[in-house]
Amino acid sequence: MNNLVPAGFAGPGGWAAGLRALGLTPAELSSPRLAPERVERRFMKMVRMTPACWEWSGARTARGYGRVRIGRREFGAHRVALVVATGKPLGDGAHACHACDTPPCVNPGHLFHGDAKVNALDMISKGRRVITPCVGENNGQSKLTEADVRWMRAHPEVDHSSVASALGVSVSLVRQVRRGVGWRWVA
Ligand SMILES: [Zn+2]
Known part of the structure; x- marks a missing residue:
């Protein structure tokens, strides 16, 4: 081998x-x-x-x-x-x-590396899902940037859990941000 x-x-x-x-x-x-x-x-x-x-x-x-x-x-x-x-x-x-x-x-x-957000976003935008591994290891401490927020709103075709996983945040946070509950000031 x-x-x-x-x-x-x-x-x-x-x-x-x-x-x-x-x-x-x-x-x-x-x-x-x-x-x-x-x-x-x-x-x-x-x-x-x-x-x-x-x-x-x-x-x-x-x-x-x-x-x-x-x-x-x-x-x-x-x-x-x-x-x-x-x-x-x-x-x-x-x-x-x-x-x-x-x-x-x-x-x-x-x-x-999980902090390589750009890579992750790149991959999911190409249709390659990045899910399971980061969900299991998510420590819930990651923070979103305005660029992340813009990106997730500009790509509604990518499901909540893929985005959450790639960014190291919770699915509920992604859902809230996309609904405009959080991060309203980001156009
Ligand atoms: Zn593999």
Whole structure:
């Protein structure tokens, strides 16, 4: 299965940088048991690749997200894939969103940082739904911008839940804004 891993899955620093970005402790990072190549091998063994999605075959949450234990902590498998692929940490409130609407997918090419609103809006406006992953991880703290509000009103064809998911806000907020209950001052 490893021979199917596209070159460049891991970011510039490889899995070593990915593990640092995941926030492993110095003790964990120096443990032979958690050597980057071992973690990578263990991770990739659980990945069933198709030409599109990479399905996580290990433990999953009730919502279908892959779970993987690295050191003393358990991570969302899709979050690990995104962090390793980009070499960039995901903050506590940050989402790893799926462009493919497939929670167990760990294909980094299908994942994007949840604060990349522009990408998300771009995708749903092209008819690609961005739903499930961000709903499950929504921390309810995201704020709308005026540009978001204009966009959601200009695209009534995109359903409430897709917009809510892409922007990291609740469906009821989207409904209110579209009805003009909130954000009246935005033309
Ligand atoms: Zn996918």
